[in-house]
Every structure is written in structure tokens, then in C-alpha cells.
Amino acid sequence: MPNPGPAITSTPQTKAVMAPVNTMGQPNALPAEMNACRLLGLYRGVNANAANTDHPISILNAGVYSVFQVVITNASISLTTATGGLFSDVGGGGTAVVASAALSALTGPTIVNQRTIASTAQRTEQTLYWRTGTPQGAVATFDVFVYGYDLTVYSQPT
Numbered sequence: 001m002p003n004p005g006p007a008i009t010s011t012p013q014t015k016a017v018m019a020p021v022n023t024m025g026q027p028n029a030l031p032a033e034m035n036a037c038r039l040l041g042l043y044r045g046v047n048a049n050a051a052n053t054d055h056p057i058s059i060l061n062a063g064v065y066s067v068f069q070v071v072i073t074n075a076s077i078s079l080t081t082a083t084g085g086l087f088s089d090v091g092g093g094g095t096a097v098v099a100s101a102a103l104s105a106l107t108g109p110t111i112v113n114q115r116t117i118a119s120t121a122q123r124t125e126q127t128l129y130w131r132t133g134t135p136q137g138a139v140a141t142f143d144v145f146v147y148g149y150d151l152t153v154y155s156q157p158t
Contacts, residue, residue: 037068041146046130048075048082048103048140054090054129057144063152064122070098070115075106075142082140083133086115088123092131095119100133106142122151 041057059065070086082103088094098115105113130144 037147037149039145040065040067040148040150041128042144043130044074044143045141046084046132046144048079048084048132048136048142049138050132051135052091053132054087055132055144057086057128057130057146059126059128059146062148062150064124065148065150065152066120066122067097067117067128067146067148068120069147070117071112071145071147072103072106072115072142073112073145074109075103075111075140076109077136077138077140078107079103079136079140079142081134082136085131085133086144086146087129087131088125090129092133094125095121095123097123097128100131103142 039060040062041059043055043057046055047053067086072084083100084103085092085096085100086098087096092100096118099118101115103113105111128146
């Protein structure tokens with residue numbers, strides 16, 4: 001099989017990019033298409049000091065998916081006051097994928113915290129929203145990573 005090309009890199013402030021979904025001729029084009037647990041979306045630099053603010057997380061190459069894990073990390077300071085959750089619509093509306101809760105487990109940049117998933121139902125929204133509820137009270141940021149299963153059914157080219 002020929003080399004599919006060079007790896008793509010990006011800066012921490014750009015969106016994660018996956019290979020196009022239309023890669024059925026290249027079975028090694030993982031992780032898209034193979035229903036494995038993978039990164040579905042991310043948001044770097046969530047503002048933990050902006051009350052009732054939505055941060056859009058674009059879903060990467062999945063028409064149907066189930067969220068398995070939401071990880072928050074890289075807090076700029078210890079988050080003693082801030083709250084947040086992951087929702088299917090703006091304003092904390094729709095389905096709570098991760099219910100809004102205190103982020104106090106994030107005490108610094110090296111701490112990784114897995115949030116409790118409230119809904120693993122199949123989803124088709126192409127954007128989920130991390131909502132900061134209660135603000136930190138000081139300038140603070142952190143990163144959100146959404147992992148899950150791509151349940152999209154792809155057909156083999158004929």
C-alpha cells in the first residue's frame with residue numbers, strides 16, 4: 001500500500017484535524033471510520049472566568065457518535081470556584097453529556113481530570129458546548145478533550 005502522505009501538524013490553538021471521511025480505499029487511515037474510541041473534539045483555552053459562557057467543540061468526522069470520556073486538563077491556576085459541563089445546545093440546553101459541576105479537581109497544569117458522563121446516547125450534533133457556569137473569580141483557562149466512539153456507518157466503494 002502506498003504511503004498516504006505526510007503527517008499534519010498544527011499549533012495548540014488550531015482545531016484538531018482528522019483525515020477526510022472519504023478514505024475507504026486506505027484501510028490504515030485510522031482513526032476515522034473504524035468505530036474505535038478516539039478524539040471526537042477539543043477546545044483549548046476554555047475561559048474559566050466567564051460566567052455562563054459557551055465554548056463550541058466541533059465534532060471531527062463523525063456523523064453518529066457516543067461520548068465515552070471527557071477529560072479536562074492544563075489549568076492555568078487551581079480552579080477553586082469555577083463550574084462547567086458539556087451540553088448538546090447553547091445555554092446549557094439540550095442534553096447534558098456532562099452535568100455542570102465544580103472543577104476543583106483541577107489544581108494545576110499537570111492535573112488530568114476525567115468528568116462523569118451523564119449521557120452516552122448516540123448523538124448526531126456536529127457541535128457540543130462546554131459551558132462555564134460559575135466563574136473562577138480570576139483569570140483562568142483549561143483544556144477540554146472529548147473522546148468517544150464513531151458509530152457512523154460507512155459503505156465500501158464499489
